[in-house]
Amino acid sequence: MKRIKLTICAVLAAGALGVLTVSCSRTEAAESGSLEDDEVVYICTGPKAKVYHATEDCRGLERCSGEVKAVPKASTHRRPCRICYE
Numbered sequence: 300m301k302r303i304k305l306t307i308c309a310v311l312a313a314g315a316l317g318v319l320t321v322s323c324s325r326t327e328a329a330e331s332g333s334l335e336d337d338e339v340v341y342i343c344t345g346p347k348a349k350v351y352h353a354t355e356d357c358r359g360l361e362r363c364s365g366e367v368k369a370v371p372k373a374s375t376h377r378r379p380c381r382i383c384y385e
Contacts, residue, residue: 338372351375353383 340351344365351372352360359382360367 339369340372340375341367341369342375342377343367349377350380351377352380357383359383 340353341355341357341360342348342351343360343363344367345363346365348363348365350359351370355367355369357380359380
């Protein structure tokens with residue numbers, strides 16, 4: 300069974316014409332039925348990283364040699380972490 304930690308995330312994107320702020324909530328996404336489309340996952344940017352994680356506190360990220368970044372699930376072409384997604 301998939302466990303989902305309820306978190307609130309914010310994404311800031313700076314453009315040439317200004318700053319765009321987008322915030323999301325897993326709770327709001329679950330209520331609207333668009334959780335899968337808007338789901339935020341965590342990835343390690345290290346050279347050998349191949350999975351995405353449900354939470355930034357996953358023990359699978361402890362050995363990350365790069366940065367841990369929050370990204371939309373739809374934008375990653377990685378497999379799910381075996382620890383997070385039992």
